[in-house]
Amino acid sequence: MSDATSITTETRGNIFLVGLNRPHKRNAFTLAMLHELARAFGEYERREELRCAVLFAHGDHFTAGLDLADVGPAVAGGAPLIPEGEVDPMGLLEPRRTKPLVIAAQGYCYTIGLELVLASDIRLAAEGARFAQLEVKRGIMPFGGATFRLPRISGWGNAMRYLLTGDELEAEEALRIGILQEVLPRAELLDRAVTLAERVAAQAPLAVRACLESARLCEEKGQEAALGRLMEQTRGLMASEDAFEGMMSFVERREASFKGW
Numbered sequence: 001m002s003d004a005t006s007i008t009t010e011t012r013g014n015i016f017l018v019g020l021n022r023p024h025k026r027n028a029f030t031l032a033m034l035h036e037l038a039r040a041f042g043e044y045e046r047r048e049e050l051r052c053a054v055l056f057a058h059g060d061h062f063t064a065g066l067d068l069a070d071v072g073p074a075v076a077g078g079a080p081l082i083p084e085g086e087v088d089p090m091g092l093l094e095p096r097r098t099k100p101l102v103i104a105a106q107g108y109c110y111t112i113g114l115e116l117v118l119a120s121d122i123r124l125a126a127e128g129a130r131f132a133q134l135e136v137k138r139g140i141m142p143f144g145g146a147t148f149r150l151p152r153i154s155g156w157g158n159a160m161r162y163l164l165t166g167d168e169l170e171a172e173e174a175l176r177i178g179i180l181q182e183v184l185p186r187a188e189l190l191d192r193a194v195t196l197a198e199r200v201a202a203q204a205p206l207a208v209r210a211c212l213e214s215a216r217l218c219e220e221k222g223q224e225a226a227l228g229r230l231m232e233q234t235r236g237l238m239a240s241e242d243a244f245e246g247m248m249s250f251v252e253r254r255e256a257s258f259k260g261w
Contacts, residue, residue, distance in 0.1 A: 007036035008058070009043065015197045016044045016053040023059025028067040029112055031074040034081055034089075041087035041097055048260065051201035051208070054102045054193045055116065061107030063116075065134065090144040091119045098209050100200050104193035105129050106186055115144030118153065121212065122200075123179065124193050126186040129171040131179070137166040152219065154178050204242040205260040 008019040018040045020027040029037075044053045057063060066072075075081065082088045087097050090112075103117050106126035114131045117123050125131075133150075135142050142163070151159040154177040162169050171183045184192055200208060210233045218226035237243055242258045249256035 006030065006033040007040050009040050011050070012194070013198075014049055014051040014201045015194060016047075016050045017194070018044070018053060018055050020055075020057040020063055023057075023061070025067065026061040026064035026108055027057050027059060027113075028064045030067045030070040031079055031081070033067075034071070035083050035086075037089050038082045038086040041089050042085070042095075045087050045095070045097060045099060050099070051205050051260075052100050052102065052197040054104060054190070054197050055120065056104040056190050056193065057106065059107075062105040062109040062129070063113040064108045065111035065113060089119065090115055092145055098212065100197075100208055100212060102193045102197045102200070104189045105131075106189060110134055111142065112144055115142060115146050115149075117179065118149040119145055122181055122196055124182045124184060124189060124196075125171045125174065125180050126189045127171060127183055128186070129174075129183075131162075131169040131171075131174055132166060133163050134166045136164060150179075202255075202258075204237075204240075204246060204256070204258040206240055206242055207237055210237055 006020070006022045008017075008021045010017040010019075018037070020033075020037075022028065022030075022033060041053075044050050082093055085095070087095055089097075091097060100122070101120045102122040102124070103120040104124050104126075105113065105117055106129050109117060109125070109129055109131045111132070111134055114133055117125075117131070133142050133146050141147065147163065150163060153159075158177045161167070169179075171180065174180045175183050182192065214226050214230065214233060217229060241261050242256075245258060246256050
């Protein structure tokens with residue numbers, strides 16, 4: 001089977017669906033697949049009409065991780081993991097994603113799969129999904145942000161329990177320690193993710209981006225840095241047409257129609 005379309009994209013109104021599409025290999029990432037995913041994220045970022053994305057996977061598994069037979073030699077030979085100018089799906093390199101991302105995972109969600117989950121904004125999984133950072137078992141370490149995102153999200157002890165053993169983490173436990181927001185039957189997973197994306201996309205795009213920017217600034221540079229930007233962000237939003245529309249829709253008791261300016 002060809003991997004020529006290892007990433008699928010679909011637009012539903014202002015929702016952008018990105019699918020991992022190498023199911024015959026449990027969606028294990030080749031270097032080309034990583035590049036395709038980065039290009040899809042770049043497209044999402046550049047298209048102004050797209051307001052929320054959903055990342056999901058075709059087949060029974062989200063991803064078994066990296067296809068080391070492909071990625072290892074390529075990286076050792078100097079090939080970049082992310083094409084220049086495209087958006088890093090793990091959110092570590094510039095340019096980074098500024099729009100919201102909902103993730104829907106099922107089956108195996110290993111290594112880079114869990115790091116993609118941790119880098120997203122709203123995280124859903126199917127019942128029976130299994131997560132793991134297996135790198136310690138291979139003599140290496142996670143490189144996509146798990147070493148700092150997992151302790152922040154789940155607490156130090158919970159993070160080290162799995163980072164230092166490489167043990168599997170079941171969906172219900174991932175929900176309990178805050179990695180996931182919902183665990184659903186497999187048949188309901190993608191529909192629920194799209195529904196949440198639609199709810200996010202219905203809000204004012206400028207306000208959504210400002211919320212994400214403020215939260216990330218606080219995570220990365222601390223509360224003082226976020227506070228330093230807060231009033232500037234608030235004044236900008238209050239002067240926007242979307243803020244006027246939001247207030248008028250409240251007064252007139254109707255749904256708001258936001259334009260993004």
